[in-house]
Amino acid sequence: MRLSGRIEALTARVACRPAAGPAPPKPDWTRDRAAFLALVTEALRERMAARLDEPYGQDSEALSSWVGAPFARWVPAPAPGYRLPEALVRWVLEPPRPFWFGHHCGSCGLAVPLVLVPASDPRPLADLRAFPTCPACGGRTSHAANDRPDAPESRQ
Numbered sequence: 001m002r003l004s005g006r007i008e009a010l011t012a013r014v015a016c017r018p019a020a021g022p023a024p025p026k027p028d029w030t031r032d033r034a035a036f037l038a039l040v041t042e043a044l045r046e047r048m049a050a051r052l053d054e055p056y057g058q059d060s061e062a063l064s065s066w067v068g069a070p071f072a073r074w075v076p077a078p079a080p081g082y083r084l085p086e087a088l089v090r091w092v093l094e095p096p097r098p099f100w101f102g103h104h105c106g107s108c109g110l111a112v113p114l115v116l117v118p119a120s121d122p123r124p125l126a127d128l129r130a131f132p133t134c135p136a137c138g139g140r141t142s143h144a145a146n147d148r149p150d151a152p153e154s155r156q
């Protein structure tokens with residue numbers, strides 16, 4: 001089959017594919033920010049709001065990803081009144097180094113930060129995990145826990 005024929009066949013197959021369900025909601029920073037700040041204890045809420053409103057910096061992308069997804073994808077919406085662990089919020093308010101939210105708790109799905117260390121860093125760290133165990137429930141944190149709550153890494 002010629003390339004143009006293959007492209008036409010693929011296009012026809014994709015066009016006939018049924019929709020997988022309702023489209024996910026579009027990101028809305030104002031809505032996501034308000035919902036996220038409701039998860040922060042009142043004592044730290046104002047400081048976190050100020051942190052989120054800082055000009056673009058080295059942690060901005062990590063913060064915006066946390067606001068949009070403070071839990072793993074398999075976690076249902078938190079119960080009314082749920083608050084993020086203060087230890088986690090305090091760490092993010094004054095992080096010792098740049099970070100990103102690359103780990104989740106294998107038990108409750110809470111997103112937790114990993115420290116970013118460039119290869120040329122004169123102060124390398126043996127452990128990049130800010131929270132090897134979940135500050136909310138004590139579960140093991142891992143990269144795989146974002147996809148599977150029972151990830152093998154979470155049971156080691």
Ligand SMILES: [Zn+2]
Pocket residue numbers: 105106107108109110134135136137138139
């Ligand atoms: Zn947990």
